[in-house]
Amino acid sequence: MSTLADKSAHILASKVWFSKDMIYVLLQDGREIGVPLLWFPRLRKASKEQLNDWRLIGNGVGIHWESIDEDISIAALL
Numbered sequence: 001m002s003t004l005a006d007k008s009a010h011i012l013a014s015k016v017w018f019s020k021d022m023i024y025v026l027l028q029d030g031r032e033i034g035v036p037l038l039w040f041p042r043l044r045k046a047s048k049e050q051l052n053d054w055r056l057i058g059n060g061v062g063i064h065w066e067s068i069d070e071d072i073s074i075a076a077l078l
Contacts, residue, residue, distance in 0.1 A: 012060030013074050018051050025077060028060060035077050042070045 015026035023043060024034040037044040043051060043065070050067050057064045062073040 011074050011078065013056055013063060014060060016054050016056075016063055018048075025063070025074065027074070033077055040070065040072065042068045046070075 012028045013025045014028045017024050018037070021037055022034045023037055023040070024032060026032050046065070046068050050065065053067055054063050054065050056062070057071065060074070062071055064071050
């Protein structure tokens, strides 16, 4: 039996963007997910410039923001 954790290990991000209160991620399989910035205090307090200064890590398994020392795995968003 497979679990969500097993399946999420193969789910990769390709793009990240923001609205006032949300972070959105485009997954490589075409799905888009959105979660509240409220879930991530460092992101919620970050400036627009800091939010937009992200990079994908591990070929898309996670997102990293150097200036605010934040890493989020795609599995955590699911």
